Amino acid sequence: MRNLTVLASAFALVLACPLVNAQTPAAKSADTAAASAANGKRAFTSVGCVACHGAQGQGTAMGIQIAPPPFELPALITYVRQPTGKMPPFAPGAVSDQQLADIYAFLKSVAPPPSASETLTGNADNGKKLFAAYGCYECHGRQGAGASTGPRIGPPAITLAAVLRYVRAPTGQMPPYTTKVVSDQDLADIYTYLKSLPPPPPASSIPLLNQ
Ligand code: HEC
Ligand code: HEC
Structure with missing residues (x-):
């Protein structure tokens, strides 16, 4: 729409110029x-x-x-x-x-076709099993609270769409998982499990930070 407005104002300028024949194709489209x-x-x-x-x-x-x-x-x-x-x-x-x-x-x-992340519903119990079965816990900790090998990912601060993107094509140390290894549905289950986990304790409750 913005395009049309820009085009229309461009044509308005053209029309304002008396040297331009009003019947040029450009002038016609202005109508x-x-x-x-x-x-x-x-x-x-x-x-x-x-x-x-x-x-x-x-x-x-x-x-x-x-x-x-x-x-x-x-x-x-x-x-x-x-x-x-x-x-x-x-x-x-x-x-x-x-x-x-x-x-x-x-x-x-036309609305964009729904993406996998909008149509999937996850199952937290199954997600918990998959989190262990796929070895995510090895780097992210049993409760997704993080370990020396990976950051805290539970509860996730990012959307399911972002998790799907990251797990398929990580940009850091994490190994990628293709849809053949871990399906979108599996990740939706894992995501639902991670969402069900308690948030990290507030910084003020960590004794080391208060000394
Ligand atoms: C006979 C089949 C056919 C018809 C009829 C047709 N298209 Fe296409 N169109 C294609 C194909 C195939 C492509 C992919 C590029 C190519 O091979 O030209 C395409 C590509 C396009 C693209 C480029 C999209 C892009 O992302 O680059 C646009 C825009 C487009 N069509 C619009 C239209 C519109 C508007 C009409 C009707 C006025 C139309 N097409 C009629 C077959 C068709
Ligand atoms: C070998 C260790 C390892 C394994 C196994 C692993 N990860 Fe990771 N993951 C990482 C590390 C390290 C990062 C931090 C970014 C990076 O370096 O890629 C990360 C980042 C992530 C992120 C992005 C977090 C954010 O907030 O941006 C998600 C989501 C994630 N992992 C999910 C998973 C899931 C789900 C699994 C199991 C299918 C998994 N990871 C298995 C090491 C691992």
């Missing part, structure tokens, strides 16, 4: 109405994007996922006019800039 996700949804189907990109832009065997779009509107327009891969080009006669702005608004309105 385009605000993008509408509802119109975009219809255009996405009627123009035929849907055949390859799927009803929600989620992708099919013939086209990649494009919703929610990681690119900006100008990039979409450029790509649709001059694709560089297998996608056929669409001229302005087939799909107008206005329709593409609407399609972009529609793609933006």
Whole structure:
């Protein structure tokens, strides 16, 4: 949306200049109405994007996922006019800039597919067993309270999504665990177990720090 505003103000400047013919393509696009996700949804189907990109832009065997779009509107327009891969080009006669702005608004309105961390529910009892079975305790301590070989991770200060990311690709001393070794469900169970653990004692209750 911010993009459109920027574009609109750029065009407003162009229009304000008397040397520019009001019928240039740029000036014409300035007349385009605000993008509408509802119109975009219809255009996405009627123009035929849907055949390859799927009803929600989620992708099919013939086209990649494009919703929610990681690119900006100008990039979409450029790509649709001059694709560089297998996608056929669409001229302005087939799909107008206005329709593409609407399609972009529609793609933006599509919620991202739920990630594993949002759909998983963990089981603390099972997590406790797995924490031992996978040897996490060897470095993180029996109750996740930390050891000389690893930091305290119970209760975790980070989200399940962050734990999933870290365990798959640690950046420090910790060895990585692939999904083949420890599944996302296993990690959700471990996370739920760690969440159930008591927080560390406040610093004031540690005698050494009070001396
Ligand atoms: C015949 C199948 C087909 C149709 C129809 C089609 N696309 Fe594509 N599209 C693809 C494929 C395949 C790609 C992956 C890159 C490539 O091979 O061109 C792609 C890539 C894209 C990209 C680039 C995404 C990126 O992240 O780089 C955009 C944007 C896009 N399509 C939008 C559209 C829109 C909007 C329409 C309708 C006007 C449309 N496509 C119609 C097959 C299609
Ligand atoms: C060989 C020792 C070792 C083992 C085994 C181990 N870790 Fe770690 N872990 C570490 C260390 C050390 C760190 C601190 C960052 C680093 O150096 O990678 C860490 C960091 C983490 C973090 C990030 C903490 C944060 O707040 O950023 C998580 C989450 C974690 N470990 C979970 C696990 C789980 C779950 C297991 C079992 C599947 C496990 N670890 C097994 C040593 C280990």
